[in-house]
Amino acid sequence: MPTVLTDVFRGHPIHLPHTHQPDFTSLSELPDSYTWTSKDDPLFTAPPSPPDAGESIPLIDLNHPDAANQIGRACRTWGAFQIANHGVPLELLQGIEFLTGSLFQLPVQRKLKAARSDTGFSGYGVARISSFFNKKMWSEGFTITGSPLNDFRKLWPQLHLNYCDIVEQYEEQMQKLASKLMWLSLNSLGVTEEDIKWATVSSDLNWAQSALQLNHYPVCPEPDRAMGLAPHTDSTLLTILYQNNTAGLQVFRDDLGWVTVPPVPGSLVVNVGDLFHILSNGLFKSVIHRARVNQTRPRLSVAFLWGPRSDIKISPVPKLVSPDESPLYRSVTWTEYLRTKATHFNKALSMIRNHREK
Numbered sequence: 001m002p003t004v005l006t007d008v009f010r011g012h013p014i015h016l017p018h019t020h021q022p023d024f025t026s027l028s029e030l031p032d033s034y035t036w037t038s039k040d041d042p043l044f045t046a047p048p049s050p051p052d053a054g055e056s057i058p059l060i061d062l063n064h065p066d067a068a069n070q071i072g073r074a075c076r077t078w079g080a081f082q083i084a085n086h087g088v089p090l091e092l093l094q095g096i097e098f099l100t101g102s103l104f105q106l107p108v109q110r111k112l113k114a115a116r117s118d119t120g121f122s123g124y125g126v127a128r129i130s131s132f133f134n135k136k137m138w139s140e141g142f143t144i145t146g147s148p149l150n151d152f153r154k155l156w157p158q159l160h161l162n163y164c165d166i167v168e169q170y171e172e173q174m175q176k177l178a179s180k181l182m183w184l185s186l187n188s189l190g191v192t193e194e195d196i197k198w199a200t201v202s203s204d205l206n207w208a209q210s211a212l213q214l215n216h217y218p219v220c221p222e223p224d225r226a227m228g229l230a231p232h233t234d235s236t237l238l239t240i241l242y243q244n245n246t247a248g249l250q251v252f253r254d255d256l257g258w259v260t261v262p263p264v265p266g267s268l269v270v271n272v273g274d275l276f277h278i279l280s281n282g283l284f285k286s287v288i289h290r291a292r293v294n295q296t297r298p299r300l301s302v303a304f305l306w307g308p309r310s311d312i313k314i315s316p317v318p319k320l321v322s323p324d325e326s327p328l329y330r331s332v333t334w335t336e337y338l339r340t341k342a343t344h345f346n347k348a349l350s351m352i353r354n355h356r357e358k
C-alpha cells in the first residue's frame with residue numbers, strides 16, 4: 001500500500017509548539033521572539049525591487065492563443081506567474097476566502113481543538129518550516145488533506161457540512177486547473193503526453209494528490225521587523241495561490257531582490273515547486289517566496305499544493321537532458337522529498353542533485 005500525504009510525517013515527528021500561538025490582536029508591541037533581522041534570515045534585508053521599476057511576475061490570460069509560451073517563459077525566468085480567465089468561478093473564490101476568514105476568527109481555544117499533531121499532516125498550527133528559524137512568524141495556518149470533516153466538525157459544530165462542500169468544490173476546480181497548467185508549461189518545452197506516461201489523463205485519473213494550506217497574517221504593530229512566512233520554495237509540482245486583496249506575497253530574484261506580487265482581483269498566483277524544477281531538469285525555477293505583513297489590513301491566502309501520488313517517482317524528462325550529460329537530479333517520490341525537506345529544508349534539492357564529472 002503506497003503511503004499517502006497524511007502518512008508523510010508519521011514516522012517523522014516534527015515538534016511545533018502550536019499551543020504557544022499568541023493572541024495576535026492583544027499585542028501592541030512586537031515581542032523579541034517575533035523580531036527578525038538578517039541574522040535570522042540572510043535574505044531578510046535583501047533590497048526590495050524599487051516599486052517604480054514596475055517589474056513583477058506576469059499576468060497571463062489563459063484564453064490568449066500564446067498562453068502556453070507565456071507560461072513557459074514565466075516558469076523559466078520567474079518560477080511564478082498570475083493567471084486571469086482561469087475558469088474558476090468567482091463565487092468559489094469568494095467562498096474559500098469566506099471560509100478561511102471565519103476559521104481564523106474563531107477563538108484560539110476552538111482552533112486548538114483541531115491542532116495538528118507532531119506526526120500529523122492536517123490541522124491548525126504554525127507553518128512547518130518554523131522549526132528551521134529562531135524567530136516566530138506572524139501568522140497562523142490550517143492544513144487540509146483528504147476530508148476535512150472531522151476537523152471541521154470540531155471547528156463549526158453546526159456549519160461543517162457547508163464548509164466541507166466548499167473545500168470539495170474548490171479542490172476539484174484546482175485539480176483540473178493544475179493539470180491544465182502543467183501541460184501548457186510542458187508543451188512549451190516540446191514535452192508531450194508521450195514523454196510522461198504516468199501523468200496522462202488516460203493513464204489514471206488519480207495520479208495526483210494535493211493539500212490545501214489556509215494562511216492568516218493578522219495586522220502587525222511593527223510590520224517592518226516581522227515576518228509573515230519565511231522564505232521558502234514549495235516542494236510541489238505546482239502551487240496555485242489565492243490571495244485576498246491585501247498585498248504581502250513577495251518572490252525573490254537574484255537580479256532584482258524581493259518583488260511584490262500585487263493582488264489582482266479574481267486572479268490566481270501560480271508557483272513552480274521543487275518537483276517541477278526536477279521534472280524539467282532545472283529549466284523551470286522553483287521560486288523562493290515569502291509573505292510580509294502590514295499594520296492595517298489582515299491578509300488571507302489559500303495555497304493549493306499539488307504533486308504526484310506517493311508511489312510515483314519524479315525524475316527529469318529524458319527529452320530535456322542532453323545526450324552527453326546525466327540528468328541534473330536523481331528520481332524521488334513526493335513523500336521521499338517531503339521527508340528530505342523536513343530534515344534539510346533549503347538544502348533538500350542539492351541533496352538529490354547528481355554531481356556531474358568535469
Ligand SMILES: C=C1C[C@]23C[C@@]1(O)CC[C@H]2[C@@]12CCC[C@@](C)(C(=O)O1)[C@H]2[C@@H]3C(=O)O
Pocket residue numbers: 005121127128129130143211213232233234235236303305338341
Ligand atoms: C504537502 C505539503 C507542502 C508543505 C508541507 C506540506 O506537508 C503541507 C503544507 C505545505 C507548506 C505550506 C507553507 C509553506 C511550506 C514550505 C510549509 O511549511 O508547509 C509548505 C510545504 C512544502 O511545500 O514543502
Ligand SMILES: O=C(O)CCC(=O)C(=O)O
Pocket residue numbers: 213215229234241243248249289290291300301303
Ligand atoms: O501567503 C502567501 O502569499 C504565501 C503562502 C505560501 O507560500 C504557502 O502557503 O506555501
Ligand SMILES: [Fe+2]
Pocket residue numbers: 232233234239289303
Ligand atoms: Fe509557499
